[in-house]
Amino acid sequence: MKKFLILMITFTSFINYSCSDDDKSDIEQTSIKTEQKLVDSEIYTFSYKDKVYSSPILSSKNIENNNDVQDIVLEDKRINEILQDLLNNPNSAMYINDLGKIYFFDSYKELINSVYPKSNLESPRLNSKIAANDNKLVIYDDEYYRGSNSLFTFSESGLDLMDLGPYGFHDRISSFTIDTNLNNVFAITFFRDQNYGGRSLTFNVGENLKVATLKNYRLSKKAGSWNKQATSLRVFKR
Numbered sequence: 001m002k003k004f005l006i007l008m009i010t011f012t013s014f015i016n017y018s019c020s021d022d023d024k025s026d027i028e029q030t031s032i033k034t035e036q037k038l039v040d041s042e043i044y045t046f047s048y049k050d051k052v053y054s055s056p057i058l059s060s061k062n063i064e065n066n067n068d069v070q071d072i073v074l075e076d077k078r079i080n081e082i083l084q085d086l087l088n089n090p091n092s093a094m095y096i097n098d099l100g101k102i103y104f105f106d107s108y109k110e111l112i113n114s115v116y117p118k119s120n121l122e123s124p125r126l127n128s129k130i131a132a133n134d135n136k137l138v139i140y141d142d143e144y145y146r147g148s149n150s151l152f153t154f155s156e157s158g159l160d161l162m163d164l165g166p167y168g169f170h171d172r173i174s175s176f177t178i179d180t181n182l183n184n185v186f187a188i189t190f191f192r193d194q195n196y197g198g199r200s201l202t203f204n205v206g207e208n209l210k211v212a213t214l215k216n217y218r219l220s221k222k223a224g225s226w227n228k229q230a231t232s233l234r235v236f237k238r
Contacts, residue, residue: 045102055074092220093108093110095111095115119236120237135186138178140176173228175213180207183207184205187238188202189202192231193231196232205235214228
């Protein structure tokens with residue numbers, strides 16, 4: 001009888017231990033899938049030229065020589081062609097609104113004129129770290145706010161970094177955070193090229209914004225995502 005009880009206790013402990021590990025694994029996998037929603041979701045939706053396009057994802061495969069990024073093929077052939085044309089446009093501008101919805105524009109100028117017609121992009125901005133300013137941008141060279149990082153503070157006029165090379169972040173940004181003392185005042189744009197050129201990715205900033213991985217956002221069909229692709233950036237007053 002004692003041997004039977006000992007065996008039962010041991011077996012029960014083993015089950016509890018295994019379930020704990022499985023539960024932890026499920027939580028980690030769920031978290032990862034949530035962060036990678038633009039790759040793993042069954043429906044891909046975006047807006048272009050005042051029209052909303054939505055299609056089930058037919059298939060996804062790893063970009064050549066980059067196992068971390070997937071190339072998406074949409075089930076609807078017409079919508080897939082529109083998406084691929086946008087991704088092949090060397091000046092395409094992607095805008096992410098407050099709800100996380102995706103909007104494409106043919107150029108950054110078109111995006112600014114459509115979304116931020118009253119922005120202060122023509123005004124000079126400060127590029128250095130100023131202790132008196134409460135608005136802070138932190139960029140990281142790894143996902144989930146890990147790895148090497150650089151902190152920038154800026155005033156209400158915003159921030160211009162026309163070349164991330166001198167800061168050691170040329171093609172290195174994987175995640176970022178912004179904390180401000182002003183709600184719904186700023187926006188941030190990442191550019192593929194120096195001097196605010198090439199493709200761009202723009203986010204609205206509330207009082208704060210945290211993007212744990214830029215892998216969620218498509219840059220081009222060849223390059224895949226925006227992970228470690230930005231060469232310049234600007235924070236501006238909307």
